[in-house]
Amino acid sequence: MRLENKVAIVTGGASGIGRATVLKLAREGARVAIADIESQMELAGKVVDEVKSAGGNAIAVAANVANRAQVEAMTETVVKQFGRLDILVANAGITKDAFTIRKTKEGEIKKMSDEQWDAVLGVNLKGTWLCCQAAALPMMEQKSGKMSLTASFGIRGNMGQANYAASKAGIIGLTRTLALEFARFNVNVNCIAPGATKTPMTATIPADLVAKLSEKIPLKRFAEPEEIANVHLFLVSNESSYVTGQCIFVDGGGTLGV
Template identity: 75%
Template sequence: MRFNDKVAIVTGGASGIGRATVLKLAGEGAKVAINDVNLEWAKRVADEVITAGGAAMVAPANVTVRSEVAAMVEAVLKQFGRLDVLVANAGITRDAFTVRKTKDGQIKMMTDEQWDAVLNVNLKGTWLCCQAAAVPMMEQNSGKMSLTASFGMLGNMGQANYAASKAGIVGLTRTLALEFARYKINVNCVAPGATKTPMTATIPEDLVKRLIDKVPLHRMAEPEEIANVHAFLVSEEASYMTGQCLLVDGGDTLGV
């Protein structure tokens, strides 16, 4: 098993892609700390892992709060003794709404609150988790991080905040890869296409149809298909990869 004796933190591990990644890593031998702000769902995922014979703990923290992130890493070290893997997956959307139509098209208005919320969770939260996780990894002189961008980083109507945060993840990945290489820590990221999770469950049916119509593979991703790529990136199989972003989007962005 690829992750025997490895300890992993998955942020946003209570739902969707995070949950699938927890189950994948635990299924291949990792002891997994499930971070989330939704502790009820996180506990449910931990119970799933433990029922299947694996090892898991709930690691509460709002990823935007430095002190909570530091306490999370401390709790994981206390419980499992080391830290080998970080999958920084926690993320949110707060899309702009249409305020009026002009003869030239729609005007989208984004509030400061929407901008700050998304940049804080998606970009600052990822950065804080990487910084905190790097401390024990640097001491061990080993570690793997997989961050979460999105095909939305290429630009999406109403998602200036989300696109900026996810494009920022690519810059963060490349910079941390440079800074952490001397400590044998690999840093890469996954950019999923539209994936069937609670995040996309509220998209109106006609919009989902339009989304799928332009995907060459003609469907949304299952969360497990994204989890598989996170697992690859934090495994020894990706030992010579660092600073890279893998688009996992069914071909959606081909030809763009």
């Protein structure tokens, strides 16, 4: 097993890519804390049950990643429960799409609100930063650790996603800077940029649009969550020991030629 005796936190671990990552890390021997928002605790509990019935060990911890006090409390709970922290998969993320500016037929101007901007930047970018800050403390003491953050192929620019694209592009800059700052503590920091993936986040896209979007992807399909989780696993395992500050696009070639 590749993660024997390791302890991991996966944010947003109740659903989609996070859930697939929890199951994969646990199968490789890690004890995993699923950090998700309060309203997802029932789902998180089901993932804990799945891990346990496969012989693994997991707990669910309620935390809003955009809230410093909750993130710090979550990290303390995990270290108290499992005695250490080796891995952070910062996966929690949201979208709140709207065009930056748009005139309707009635002449009214509809545009992305400050609330939509702040919510997405708050969860995706600040939330990731807060989790990295909190997780870095035990990792620095141990002089070892692995962080795998989550950008998106949406950084290439996506209509209506100014907030999302900005937050995910920010993750790449954050990754590179944290990799520099944490290297002396033997903590590797990398990120992945998933392409369109079959999760609840994309479940509302109508089938005809999925078909149209798939046509534009060189591999001609959306990813399965497990295909994204495989790359998180690589980045938190010892196999990536000499990789830091990088962003791996896991997008079926979706950003090629753009």
